Amino acid sequence: MxxxxxxxxxxxxxxxxxxxxxxxxxxxxxxxxxxxxxxxxxxxxxxxxxxxxxxxxxxxxxxxxxxxxxxxxxxxxxxxxxxxxxxxxxxxxxxxxxxxxxxxxxxxxxxxxxxxxxxxxxxxxxxxNLRLMSMDAESLADLKGSAKIAMPGPDSIQAIVLRKAARDELGSAGAFDSQMVAMGHPDGMQALISGQMGGHLTAPPFQERLTKEGANTVVQSYDVFGExxxxxxxxxxxxxxxxxxxxxxxxxxxxxxxxxxxxxxxxxxxxxxxxxxxxxxxxxxxxxxxxxxxxxxxxxxxxxxxxxxxxxxxxxxxxxxxxxxxxxxxxxxxxxx
CATH class of the missing domain: 3.40.190.10 (Periplasmic binding protein-like II)
Structure with a gap:
């Protein structure tokens, strides 16, 4: 850490x-x-x-x-x-x-x-257990920079998970604040598949569908906050x-x-x-x-x-x-x- x-x-x-x-x-x-x-x-x-x-x-x-x-x-x-x-x-x-x-x-x-x-x-x-999914990235460090990350909103449970994971792994809770994009789960899933988003922090069943599309799990909320x-x-x-x-x-x-x-x-x-x-x-x-x-x-x-x-x-x-x-x-x- x-x-x-x-x-x-x-x-x-x-x-x-x-x-x-x-x-x-x-x-x-x-x-x-x-x-x-x-x-x-x-x-x-x-x-x-x-x-x-x-x-x-x-x-x-x-x-x-x-x-x-x-x-x-x-x-x-x-x-x-x-x-x-x-x-x-x-x-x-x-x-x-x-x-x-x-x-x-x-x-x-x-x-x-x-x-x-x-x-x-x-x-x-x-x-x-909520997952941050990506088609390319395998770690938070891979997403840092210009990649946009879809989630329902800046104070959604997904956003809180991302901030704590960023603090724990990268040293700053706000590391991805400028990369967050407010987007509903169905639209976020499609945006990730089409390459418009670098990541999508989502929920069942959308994360399972993304896994079937070949997406990687980058963060799991149970690893960050427990169950x-x-x-x-x-x-x-x-x-x-x-x-x-x-x-x-x-x-x-x-x-x-x-x-x-x-x-x-x-x-x-x-x-x-x-x-x-x-x-x-x-x-x-x-x-x-x-x-x-x-x-x-x-x-x-x-x-x-x-x-x-x-x-x-x-x-x-x-x-x-x-x-x-x-x-x-x-x-x-x-x-x-």
């Missing part, structure tokens, strides 16, 4: 700093004007929007959407499912009131929490308080979907294939959800490990003393780490 100093540790790119400043301003504005955000109003809502991203990291939610379990439990309510390309977009939607139940990675959640977004973790969806949550469900506190019945039902349905994905991947694959579309087959989905790189679990873990590093490099200023402060009390969050 190359020696580091405090300056190297606290390097974040100008784009990330501008984004954090804009986030803080948006939080202040919408908190002051709670009427702009139904989730902050403390009212029971008849229309509830759920935000998530592409990929099998959201398989528990995809099952719920396909089977319309929420609509069956609450026939007088309307549930809108919105697929967006990044956790930052989902966070922005929660702040603006367009999304009440948000699903995404650790990075955008902690950045929001640290900047005053009044939300907490309701339940985990899965753990995943950790990939995606969880987050809910604004005022919405939680005013819509507790719906929130708890949502949590319970997630837990049921997670159990089925673990215990019966073959049985759940056809339903996932139907909701995913794009010509994917049930056999392909079964292969994806049984990959060694993903495991479905409701327990959130690794939040404090990420939060400490993010504070160290200046992405957030304040973090809680205990991971339990990130989470709502419940059967799946009692051992949150």
């Amino acid at each position: 190359i020696g580091t100093d405090a300056t190297a540790h606290r390097t974040t790119g100008p784009a990330a700093r501008r984004g954090l400043a804009a986030l803080a301003s948006a939080v202040v504005l919408c908190t002051a004007l709670a009427a702009c955000n139904p989730g902050l109003s403390g009212r029971e809502l008849d229309t509830i929007s759920i935000g998530y991203q592409p990929g099998i990291g959201y398989a528990p939610l995809l099952l719920m959407r396909q089977e319309r379990v929420l609509e069956e439990r609450f026939p007088d309510k309307e549930f809108e499912w919105r697929e967006l390309n990044s956790g930052a977009a989902i966070r922005d939607g929660a702040i603006s009131g367009e999304i009440q139940i948000a699903a995404g990675g650790i990075g955008p959640f902690i950045v929001g929490y640290g900047n005053g977004v009044p939300w907490k973790v309701l339940v985990g969806l899965d753990d995943a 950790h949550t990939f995606n969880s469900v987050y809910v604004l506190e005022p919405f939680y308080g005013a819509n507790t019945e719906v929130v708890h039902a949502f949590r319970d349905e997630v837990a049921d979907s997670v159990e089925r994905l673990r215990d019966d991947p073959k049985g759940t694959a056809p339903e996932l294939a139907a909701v995913m579309g794009g010509g994917v087959t049930a056999a392909e989905v079964e292969e994806q959800i049984t990959s060694d790189d993903i495991s479905y679990t409701t327990r959130p873990r690794g939040f404090m490990e990420y939060a400490r590093f993010m504070q160290e490099i200046g992405l957030v200023e304040e973090i809680p003393d205990d991971a339990g402060e990130f989470c709502y009390p419940g059967p799946h969050t009692k051992d949150c780490t």
Whole structure:
């Protein structure tokens, strides 16, 4: 490992700093004007929007959407499912009131929490080993310079993984900040294959597809942070308080979907294939959800490990003393780490 100093540790790119400043301003504005955000109003809502991203990291939610379990439990309510390309977009939607139940990675959640977004973790969806893929490079040193690296955003969990790997291997957490390109996983995968990108820090099933295309694994997130949550469900506190019945039902349905994905991947694959579309087959989905790189679990873990590093490099200023402060009390969050 190359020696580091405090300056190297606290390097974040100008784009990330501008984004954090804009986030803080948006939080202040919408908190002051709670009427702009139904989730902050403390009212029971008849229309509830759920935000998530592409990929099998959201398989528990995809099952719920396909089977319309929420609509069956609450026939007088309307549930809108919105697929967006990044956790930052989902966070922005929660702040603006367009999304009440948000699903995404650790990075955008902690950045929001640290900047005053009044939300907490309701339940985990899965753990995943995220990989930095490249068609040519075999090490981070090979990528340093002009090669662009695709990932969902500058505060995505993938970006945090890259910064810690860069600090550990190259001595500077910000070594690749100027090379990061915000891009959704499907587009990032195609950009890497076509040679437009030098690297793509992604997630299942996109990293498996890239392996089949001949890409190399350069970094693995489990090597950088240990085993950790990939995606969880987050809910604004005022919405939680005013819509507790719906929130708890949502949590319970997630837990049921997670159990089925673990215990019966073959049985759940056809339903996932139907909701995913794009010509994917049930056999392909079964292969994806049984990959060694993903495991479905409701327990959130690794939040404090990420939060400490993010504070160290200046992405957030304040973090809680205990991971339990990130989470709502419940059967799946009692051992949150």
